[in-house]
Amino acid sequence: MNALVLKTTGKNYTVRTVEGIIVECGLKGIFRNKGIKSTNPIVVGDNVEIAQESDRWMIVKLIERKNFIVRRSVNLSKQSHILASNIDQAILMITLDRPITTTAFIDRFLVAANASNIEVILLFNKIDLYDSKLLENKKELEEVYRLAGYKTISISVLNDNLLSIKNIMKDKLNLISGHSGVGKSTLINKLQPNLRLATKVVSESHNQGQHTTTFSQLYELDFGGSIIDTPGIKGFGLVDVQISDIASLFPEFIAIRNSCKYYNCIHKNEPECAVKLAVEHGSISKSRYANYLSMITEDDGNTYRKEKY
Incomplete structure (x- = not known):
């Protein structure tokens, strides 16, 4: 039976079936050990399959996420x-x-x-x-x-x-x-x-x-x-984002990167870098660029705590 995860509290999950029925579920033990590195293998928003085992409903399958x-x-x-x-x-x-x-x-x-x-x-x-x-x-x-x-x-x-x-x-x-x-x-x-x-x-x-x-x-x-x-977040460390990909996740960098001298420019030390020139001229924010450099050099997850207005 397919269902949508509405709430997660530890190892307990509240889901709503396609028929609109609210069901409390556990997570099948074998599922928890299938190489999932996240601290929470099932999250709110997940589409799952559930099945009744003995006297309890269990989540038995995670349907592929769109994001x-x-x-x-x-x-x-x-x-x-x-x-x-x-x-x-x-x-x-x-x-x-x-x-x-x-x-x-x-x-x-x-x-x-x-x-x-x-x-x-x-x-x-x-x-x-x-x-x-x-x-x-x-x-x-x-x-x-x-x-x-x-x-x-x-x-x-x-x-x-x-x-x-x-x-x-x-x-x-x-x-x-x-x-x-x-x-x-x-x-x-x-x-x-x-x-x-x-x-x-x-x-x-x-x-x-x-x-x-x-x-x-x-x-x-x-x-x-x-x-x-969601609970309040103190810090935000990046996960599964390659250093070489981070620049492509800054929209204002994408718009001008073809003007860089080198096709594989990471906008750090390279000469004739269009992004660095844009920062110097004020068309790209200095704070955005500084945060980009922090992400590609020392992603320790703590630098965000130091900035003051």
């Missing part, structure tokens, strides 16, 4: 953690204060999404809390990503009408991601008030959000489509 977003696990650097699968688009929520979302984190997320051909919308939240300096920083940052080819939205989820976001999300499977405290649960509550997801204030002492979502879950939206809520 997924994966990052390096925080405590197990040699293993990966898949955020969700079979996504139509991802919405990365960004705040410039309480907590700070750095460009290094944003760019790593974008590279991971681009590697799976997943469109990303950058949603700048909490703009009602920004002073004039932060508003100017936000304006400049939005321009950086618009010039790179990304769609951006600025909003106060608490205070603004969400019609534009609803129109973007309608009839799609949307992944919501970002640091703890950026407003993911608040956004979902306002989009679908009956869910009443828990929210917490940002820690004053550490300027970081506190986890309210501890597992991933898919929710249906009354206006059409669905949304996958």
Whole structure:
């Protein structure tokens, strides 16, 4: 019987069958040992086959995914953690204060999404809390990503009408991601008030959000489509992305790479590099280029924590 994975909590999985029946499942032991390097072999968004064994339903087969977003696990650097699968688009929520979302984190997320051909919308939240300096920083940052080819939205989820976001999300499977405290649960509550997801204030002492979502879950939206809520992410280490491929995951690099002197230019030390010239002339963002260099030289997953606005 085919089913869609709605929620994962440890080794327990909530799925919805094609008939619309909600079933609690386990994962067949032999399946867990088939060379899957991810810390979570089954994720929200997966299409699976289930079968009843004795008195319990079990997931017995994973149907091939059309895509997924994966990052390096925080405590197990040699293993990966898949955020969700079979996504139509991802919405990365960004705040410039309480907590700070750095460009290094944003760019790593974008590279991971681009590697799976997943469109990303950058949603700048909490703009009602920004002073004039932060508003100017936000304006400049939005321009950086618009010039790179990304769609951006600025909003106060608490205070603004969400019609534009609803129109973007309608009839799609949307992944919501970002640091703890950026407003993911608040956004979902306002989009679908009956869910009443828990929210917490940002820690004053550490300027970081506190986890309210501890597992991933898919929710249906009354206006059409669905949304996958994920736990807040502190870091984003890249997985299964070759150094030679990273440049092709920066859209603004692709647009001019044929102008580089060398066909295999990685835009680092080569002479007559069109990308480096574009950075010097200001048509490619210095922060985007610096983050690119970080990814191809020392992808330690920690540099994103050092940037300050």
